[in-house]
Amino acid sequence: QKEVEQDPGPLSVPEGAIVSLNCTYSNSAFQYFMWYRQYSRKGPELLMYTYSSGNKEDGRFTAQVDKSSKYISLFIRDSQPSDSATYLCAMSGGAGGTSYGKLTFGQGTILTVHP
């Protein structure tokens, strides 16, 4: 079983919809939680990160972490066709541990926002 499981999708939504992307994880050592966006044949682009439990908002994007449930989410409001991409959740044990920040990724969710 993978340490990080992500709803694989694919998701297809109309422009303006609210999108919810989710990941669960099993490793309690994860402290930093990130969402990356990846366009076809490009490198992952960091969208948001959160440390431990809580919410973080950045424009149309909101990231939520619930460590008690080992569950993280990314919400996209007022979705746009330019949001169409693969979204990857990623997690890290962070500084001070033995991992030195190596990321463990979910499988990715392909999102298509159609006009």
Add this chain to the structure above:
Amino acid sequence: AAGVIQSPRHLIKEKRETATLKCYPIPRHDTVYWYQQGPGQDPQFLISFYEKMQSDKGSIPDRFSAQQFSDYHSELNMSSLELGDSALYFCASSLGPSLPSYEQYFGPGTRLTVT
């Protein structure tokens, strides 16, 4: 802003040949990570370096080796190439583990095709 540079962007090799992939991190970043992403797969951590020393090791085959040089660029050397090594290879960089290393910035990747 300067980004992570990877070269070459595309590489075609035959089985049993060797390949060298290069990564130039963002200026002032002292930590480099290598990831392998197979078709339709999530990126898998291979190896990382901090201040020219190996800091962590993932699922990197013994046929692969890597190092970080005094100017912080890194090279991934791959020998006895196999068909299964065909993948996108990403390099990411960040500030060292003295700070939380959640902000890993990815390069555009090198697409390796082994025939």
